[in-house]
Amino acid sequence: MPYTTLVSSDILASHLTGDWAIVDCRFDLHNERLGREQYLAAHIPGAVHANLNDDLAGPRTGSNGRHPLPPLDALAATLGRWGITSDTQVVVYDQDVGMYASRLWWLLRYAGHAAVALLDGGWAKWTREGRPTQDGDEARVPVTFAPRSSLERPVPVDEVAAAISHPERLLLDARAAERYEGRVEPLDRVPGHIPGAVNHFFKNNATEQGTMLPPDTLREQFARVLGDTDPANVIAYCGSGVTACHNLLAMSHAGLHGGRLYPGSWSEWSSDERRAIETGTENGS
Secondary structure (H helix, E strand, O other): OOOOOEEOHHHHHOOOOOOOEEEEOOOOOOOOOHHHHHHHHOEOOOOEEOOHHHHOOOOOOOOOOOOOOOOHHHHHHHHHHOOOOOOOOEEEEOOOOOOOHHHHHHHHHHOOOOOEEEEOOHHHHHHHOOOOOEOOOOOOOOOOOOOOOOOOOOOOHHHHHHHOOOOOOEEEEOOOHHHHOOOOOOOOOOOOEOOOOEEOOHHHHEOOOOOEOOHHHHHHHHHHHHOOOOHHHEEEEOOOOOOHHHHHHHHHHOOOOOOEEOOOHHHHHOOOOOOOOEOOOOOOO
């Protein structure tokens, strides 16, 4: 039975023989080289490294967001380079809660690959437990990755615009409250959020130790945010389509399936001054 949301450090430790593909997704938005440097210094044995900008995103045009989706053929080539076949169990991790690794979780599902799970607690928990590490660069034997029918359907910007006035659709913003409310905006053109969106900061999905909350707790949290909205009618977004994937992973782990990603997110939405924005809390205050 494949792992499709989370995998524990105990379980991963028993699969360091190369049968599973392990991908280190550590990254820093303010220092793009840091994740690679950390990987070379020490990583989980057998892991390959993924760079958010180069491997998990496509070309930027200035109006399609900071981390647009990579073309499917380019994504398939990257996955093949990492030795991932249609039968490979993949485990993804980053420094802690999975804010970057969850993007690769979503991308693999986008390519039709269900057997992908986030290492619960990430690198931080792995090293706290004194588990084995390896330095230097590693590679897996390249293969041909053949995409299957997608398990995820990204939401284009026009559909997001239509969803604002649709009573059954709900936009779910994964950013911190101060960015959602428009009090600060360190990365994008203007502060605020898409009109009508509600806020659920992705870090609220995790404990103080960086592990995912239990499914029952997650369901309770999301119920307060989603209200009567069917999870399948949720459109998740964030700054650039990265941490929104963490909300979708957490929802899936809680049994709340069907939510979709708006990959362009706030960085795409706010790039066009003709698009409406909103500030303040969910009631517009």
